[in-house]
Amino acid sequence: MKKLLILFFSFVLLSGCSGLKNIQDLSYIVAIGVDYDEAEEEFTIYLQGLNFSNVAKQEGTRSSEPIPNLIGVSKGKTINLAVGKLYKKSKPTLFYGHIKSVVVTESVLQHTFDDVLEVFGRNRSLRPNMLFFSTNEKLDEVFAAKGLYDYPPIYTVLLTEENHESLREEIGGTSLMRFRREYNEPMGAAMLPIISIDRQAWKGDDTNASLLISGLDLFQHGSYKGKVSGEDAIFTNWLNSSTSKINYDVYMDGELVAVFYMTAGSLKKSFHGKGKDPVFDLTLNVQAELVEIIKSTSYEGLKEELERSIEKDIKDLYTFGIGKETDLLHIGDGYYRRHPEQYKKLKDHYAFFLNAKSLQATDVDVTITNFNTYNYEKEKKFD
Known part of the structure; x- marks a missing residue:
């Protein structure tokens, strides 16, 4: 009898799905x-x-x-x-x-x-x-x-x-x-x-x-x-984005010399100064793979030009953002969390908080992790 009751109530509960559409x-x-x-x-x-x-x-x-x-x-x-x-x-x-x-x-x-x-x-x-x-x-x-x-x-x-x-x-x-x-x-x-x-x-x-x-x-x-x-x-x-990868062209004296495939680490912001507006430095570590050599050049020269080119692009992007009063590099996210008192002062007389002088220095460090089939000696040139 107990088993029959359990079976009966099971059918009652299952009937609750009868109104569902296929x-x-x-x-x-x-x-x-x-x-x-x-x-x-x-x-x-x-x-x-x-x-x-x-x-x-x-x-x-x-x-x-x-x-x-x-x-x-x-x-x-x-x-x-x-x-x-x-x-x-x-x-x-x-x-x-x-x-x-x-x-x-x-x-x-x-x-x-x-x-x-x-x-x-x-x-x-x-x-x-x-x-x-x-x-x-x-x-x-x-x-x-x-x-x-x-x-x-x-x-x-x-x-x-x-x-x-x-x-x-x-x-x-x-x-x-x-x-x-x-x-x-x-x-x-x-x-x-x-x-x-x-x-x-x-x-x-x-x-x-x-x-x-x-x-x-x-x-x-x-x-x-x-x-x-x-x-x-x-x-x-x-x-x-730490998951995004891009191809990056390197030019020297106006000529394309190499192409890299790059991943960026977290863009680090170092704040200093006690004024109401943020003053900061940027540091970026980049992992790069050599995709193609178009023109023979030295290892050190190519690495330095790659770092210099990325630094310039970061500064240009920062300047573009200032022109639109937009914090494209998310500088403010770290600023108001690390300096809440200064942020409160800034908020009281709010205007856009970044200007051309806010960015003091940009340092990019590139590690070339893969050279594919290209042979090189660090003191000589890519072949």
């Missing part, structure tokens, strides 16, 4: 795009939807049929109202539990960014580790892009998890949680990766639109300060 009966929303019309004071919301066939595949195979990539569009005075309108018109039911990315336009950055941050930050149904991007492209074109060989959008950088592994010659994504933490810091810059479309890199039967991270939108003290693009953005990301 996975193929839901439309999975994996990305949300937000645009804003300042004249109409209205949001336009884009939802990227996938059904189960978009992601299901057997080992070593994929569907030979084109996989539908649905993009929903709706407008409203608030983000929630716009999403609600689309929800009413959507069957199978929309499911938001697997959203991986949020993309906002430049109009949002300039006019209503704080409100949008609060909406996504407070929504408990969204994961705090979902990726966060900005774009200057049309959102429907961003969401329409697929992976190479017609793979579904989950294979694009837009829906790839925040990467903690080595990144080569590229800028990694950032999570909403990480960006909000940096955005709300009292000092130091917050940087938002910019998604762009490249239609030239790959050609096939049709034009292949590839997504890439082409730059960083910059914020300081909760204000939008513009952007850094191209090689400068990659170098900025490399300095601030």
Whole structure:
């Protein structure tokens, strides 16, 4: 009798799952795009939807049929109202539990960014580790892009998890949680990766639109300060990330002499002086692998030129940041933690806290760890 009762109650408990929907009966929303019309004071919301066939595949195979990539569009005075309108018109039911990315336009950055941050930050149904991007492209074109060989959008950088592994010659994504933490810091810059479309890199039967991270939108003290693009953005990301690796060209007398593959250690800041504004030195250790020698040169001469070139690029980036009143090297993060009393004085009469004289010295120490097949003697030249 006791066993029968246990079996009966087991069936009762299992019946609680009877209301769940099958996975193929839901439309999975994996990305949300937000645009804003300042004249109409209205949001336009884009939802990227996938059904189960978009992601299901057997080992070593994929569907030979084109996989539908649905993009929903709706407008409203608030983000929630716009999403609600689309929800009413959507069957199978929309499911938001697997959203991986949020993309906002430049109009949002300039006019209503704080409100949008609060909406996504407070929504408990969204994961705090979902990726966060900005774009200057049309959102429907961003969401329409697929992976190479017609793979579904989950294979694009837009829906790839925040990467903690080595990144080569590229800028990694950032999570909403990480960006909000940096955005709300009292000092130091917050940087938002910019998604762009490249239609030239790959050609096939049709034009292949590839997504890439082409730059960083910059914020300081909760204000939008513009952007850094191209090689400068990659170098900025490399300095601030221990997992990023870049190829680096070395020139002597205007001629390309060598190419290195480099990883940066933590950028160390040494503060000194007792004034209200930070005064500091920078120290950076770099691990470099020799990729290619274009012109024969001495080991010491090449190493010194590599160090000198990196130091110059750091100073140029620092100067660029000052011009935008942006702390690209995160100098302020260490300053207000190590010198709280001086930070309080600075906060009372806040203006941008860095200037051309704040950076006193920059020292880069390069260790060449691998020479590949090149033979050398330290007192002679590479062969």
